[in-house]
Amino acid sequence: MADTPKHSVSVAGIVVDAQDRVLVIQRRDNGHWEPPGGVLELLETPEAGVRREVLEETGALIAVERLTGIYKNLSAGVVALVFRCRIEGGPVGATEESASVRWLTLDRAEKLMAPAYSVRIRDAFGSQVAVRSHDGEQIVGSL
Template identity: 60%
Template sequence: MGNTPKHSVSVAGIVVRDDGLVLVIRRDDNDHWEAPGGVLELHESFEDGVRREVLEETGLDVTVERLSGVYKNLTHGIVALVYRCRPAEGITHPTAEAREVRWMTRGEVQSAMSPAFAVRVLDAFDESVHSRAHDGVSVVSG
């Protein structure tokens, strides 16, 4: 058991406004467009982690509505719990982790993000919870 590979747990928030636009960030570390999120801290609940990550990366407080999907990055051993959220208060702005913060349509999300990350956004518009695996770029199951 000591040699069993470990996984990292992350959380992400798919923040959807009443007009259907989705909050996304251009990450400072890799220049990729993604939903705001990051590694869950040991003491946090999933929902608290989502609220913290979205606030840290965008300046926006959110209300967590529901789990929309679970995604495994097979290449890096990261399991991401993704939650649909709605904006609560605050004004979005770039941060140390997000060089750009924007509201996008679903079509813009599909064009701007890799398939492995765009699917998280699109899945949040479904009522069912999705379970998928990816290689960091493309969805490979689910």
């Protein structure tokens, strides 16, 4: 029998405020702008994981509303579950994991991010769950 492929599962939150701005972070490790998120822990539900990751990276307390997309980084073997969320409180700002945290319009966020990440924000404003594949930067397949 062939070896079973190994994948990592990540979660991310597209946190939207009353003005339809999105909460984004600039990562400390590589300087890239992305929605807050990270690796799902083994015994953690996806909803709990996205709440934890957003809190760790932004200080924001959030409510998870719905799944908006499933994204696979083909080169890294990472499957990301992305959820639309709303802010519930907390002092939003940079943390040990994020160099900067900002509320941005959809257009501004798209200009700062690689297409593989900006599409997640655009998809969170749609009504369908998106399924997409990427190479870490560019989208290479979609449903």
